[in-house]
Amino acid sequence: MLKSLLTSALLVLGTAAAAQNEYAAIAELKAMNRSVQGLRSMADGEHYTTLEQGNVLRYAYASDEAGVKLLPAAAEQLTITDYALSSDERSVLLATERTPIYRHSYTTRYYLATGGRVEPILREAFAPRDASFSPDGSRIVYSDRNDLYVYDIASGKTRRITTDGAWNEVINGTTDWVYEEEFGSTRAYAFSPDGTRLAYLRFDETQVPLMEMMRFDGRLYNEAYTFKYPKAGEPNSVVQLWVADLATGRRERIDTGSETDQYIPRIGFTPDGRLWFHRINRRQNVFEMILCEPHGAQRTIYEERAQQYVERVDDGTVTFVDKDRFLVRQESYSGYMHLYLYSIRRGRLAQVTGGEWEVTQVVGTDGKRVWYLSTETSPLRRNLYSVRLDGSDKRRLTEGEGYYTVVPSRGMKYFVTTFSNTRTPNRVEVCDAAGNAIRTLCDNRDLRIRLMVANRPAKEFFTFRTERGDELNAYIVKPRDFDPAQRYPVLLTQYSGPGSQQVVDRWTLDWEDALADLGYIVVCTDGRGTGFRGERFKKQTYGRLGALETEDQLSLARHMAAQPWVDASRIGIYGWSYGGFMALNCALKGHGLFKMAIAVAPVTSWRYYDTIYTEIYNNLPQYNAAGYDENSPINFAQMLDDRKTRLLIIHGTADDNVHFQNTVEMTRALNRFGKQYDMMVYPDQNHSMQPDATSHVRQKMIDYTLRNL
Structure with a gap:
């Protein structure tokens, strides 16, 4: 008996050592996937x-000469x-x-x-x-x-423009925490085209509740880091719009309406120098673009309304063509994200794109045509197209079957495209305006050879139909020596958040790929609520985050369990952030379907998360309490079957995004019902487990999977 136990222990230790070597190899391959850093077009459109x-x-762009x-x-x-x-x-x-x-x-x-x-x-x-x-x-x-x-x-010499800025009270010209996180910007100012005026936002945070995050940092006495964080239903910053004259220092407040409980996510000037700003109501189902005339009058030049929500705006939502015309990327009219041409003076002029596919990015315009990336060939892929502003003469400019990102030159003379797919790492090329390749900047030849020699398994795409009749996109990664006569353990990896996408034809590697090297099958699906399949598919999870998404992950687990080459007793699930919320939901509601679950930095109640993200998808808790509580894993911790499901919760104590509070309250609930689980805490690490634990947390998950799945 002792000899048998010793042999088993040695096997586990040997496998763990192999796993550590495998992850080091994965990390090395990831680092080899080079691209072009800090690329900027110069003014002449001929250089970058x-x-x-x-x-x-x-x-x-057009020459292969050495850089200067x-x-x-x-x-x-x-x-x-x-x-x-x-x-x-x-x-x-x-x-x-x-x-x-x-x-x-x-x-x-x-x-x-x-x-x-x-x-x-x-x-x-x-x-x-x-x-x-x-x-x-x-x-x-x-x-x-x-x-x-x-x-x-x-x-x-330096001149001070504002004087009332104070930590946790007033912010001028940069965004508060929630604007930075959810609207994706930190700079909250904009120059007029002639450089004489500066528009900026002023955030009054005084009514926003204070969050305290404990910092340890090896000190003898720990210290609380305090910052303003508006959780769902709580007060936001009151945001004002101001304009300063840079020559005189004179400042003027701009009227943004009588409602102060609203969002102003973007500000700027038209090409002829008129100030504009975006305005979104607290529910985030009404979006307006307001133009300020020189004499003080204001008018709404674009308005969009939706029953549930208007997709969050970014720098590509509105693109000015000239001093009168602008392009809008929106989904409310057709149910798919498309481009529309508007005039400040005359309103809507044309629908530029249309069809059951989505425009994912406006690359640029020369005043006659617009270049854009879209999912027209497949929701899993991105290709570059151009079309006239009246919607005619559409041309596909990239031919690869995979995923393109594009950086244009000034004047749209050239493009630098980065292409990859599941079997091809980054290939960076300079192309002309018609999409013809001029030269290659980076082809990652060394990495491609390494992948070929190693015969690394790649993602294979498939679709499956749930018991409810929904067809979902998915991928599978099988061990390189896959034998359908054998039975394999399966790890489900997912994120599942609204508008997100994990099943995409793009080259990536992460810790799950090390598991494929160790004899595991890795599977992922984008369930209902995820993006790039139209508004109806995405918004059906509105108001009940976690309900339909959990059903879809359980359906995938049952689908995999029915395959003859799957060991149905060894199915696990993993997720980070929203995916961690989902991993907990599945572990608790799976009734033993999952042998193992790993939840990293999980949201455990949407009451603990920020206003902008949570309320756009779940309404305010004051109006939708059930949507917050009925799908919170905290409220059904008693359902964990800890005899069948091993649960690991991982969190960093300095997570300013998904607060450690989420894990504390989850474990409090599990303790209350006497449930057994495992936990890994990373002191002073943020939501991404940085600056120190990026590799360690992934090795921890590999080791835990090997021992428990």
């Missing part, structure tokens, strides 16, 4: 710049994280040594490279961030400790 070799290099360094050698001693060229392209603003704040925000040190020299600037600033050149390149505007400043390059 990249960030490489510790310098900013200039290249010609734009920075002096002294700059190569800096750790450059971002850069921007002035309008005359004679100066370069460099951001170095970034210190993260939240997901997108960071403070940094700024340097200015000009005239063959590179020198530090903004030295008097304590924590500068979000700096940018004025349109004429003579000034730099930046934020420091919640106030805006303007730095005059010629004189080296």
Whole structure:
């Protein structure tokens, strides 16, 4: 008996060691998948710049000549994280040594490279961030400790634009936590085209409840980090729009309507200098674009209403063509995300695209045509098209069957395309306006050879029909020596959040691929509520987050269990964030269907999550309490069958996004019912398990799967 136990222990240890080696190999392969970093088009549309070799290099789109360094050698001693060229392209603003704040925000040190020299600037600033050149390149505007400043390059002098900024009270020119996280931006200011005026948002956070997040950081006494975080149903910041005259310092508040409980996610100026702003109601089912005329009048030049919600706006929702015409990307008219041409003076002019597919990104326009990425060939793929603004003469410009991302040149003369699919890592090419490849910038040949020699298993796509009749897209990764006569354990990996997509024809590798190397099958499906299959498919989960999505994951588990080459007694599920919420739901409602579940940084009650994300999909808790409580895993912790299902919950204590509170309350509920589970805590790590635990958490999940599945 002792010999048998010893042999089993050695086998487990040997497998774990192999797994560690396998994950190191996975991480190495991921790092080999190169692309082109910091790519920017230059003003002439014939050249572009990249960030490489510790310098900013200039290249010609159509020529294979070596890049020209734009920075002096002294700059190569800096750790450059971002850069921007002035309008005359004679100066370069460099951001170095970034210190993260939240997901997108960071403070940094700024340097200015000009005239063959590179020198530090903004030295008097304590924590500068979000700096940018004025349109004429003579000034730099930046934020420091919640106030805006303007730095005059010629004189080296700084003027303070706002004076009332204060931590956890007032923010000027940068966004609060929830705007940054959910609207995806940190810079909350915009220059007029002539550079004389600066529009900016002012956030009054005084009524937003305070969140305390404990920081340990190896101190003798731990310390609470406090920040304003509006949870579902709670007060948001009151946001105002102001315009400052950069020459005189005079400021003017712009009327944004009588309602203060609303969102202003984007501001800007038309090409002829008129101020505009986006306005969305708290329910997020009415979106307006407001234009401010020079004499003070305002008018709504675009309005969209939806029964459930209007999809969150971003920089590509509205694209100006000229001083009168603009393109809108929206789904409310046809049920699919498409492009429409509008006039400030005459309203809607044309539907530019249409069909049972979706425009995913507006790449650019030259005033006659628009270039865009879409799912026309498949919801799993992205291709580049162009079409006239009246909807005629549509052309497909990319031919690969997979996933393209595109960066255009000024004037739409050239494009830099990055292509991959499940079997092909990144291939970066320069193409002309018609889509013809001119030259290859990166083909990852070394990685392709490594993949070929290793015969790495790749995703295979399939569809399956649930018991309710819904057809869902899915992928499967099988071990490289797959034998249908054998029976394999299966791990379901998923995210499942509204409008998301995991089943996509794009090259990726992560910790689950190490499991495929170790004899596991990995499967993923995009259930109801996920994106790129039309508005109806996406919005059916509205008001009851977690209900339909859980049904679909359970259906996938039963579908896999019915396959003759699957060991139905060894099915597990994993997810992170929204996926962690789902992994818990499935573990508790699966009635022993899952032998193992791993939930990382899980939302356990939508009452604990932020206003913008939660309320757009679930309404406010004041009006939809059932939608918050009936699908919260906290409220059915007693359903965990811990004799059949091993549960691992993982969380970082410094998660400013999905607070550690979610895991605390989940474990409190499990403890109340005497349930057994496992837990891994990462001190002072954020939602992505950074800065220190990125690899460790993945190795932990591999080891846990090997022992429990």
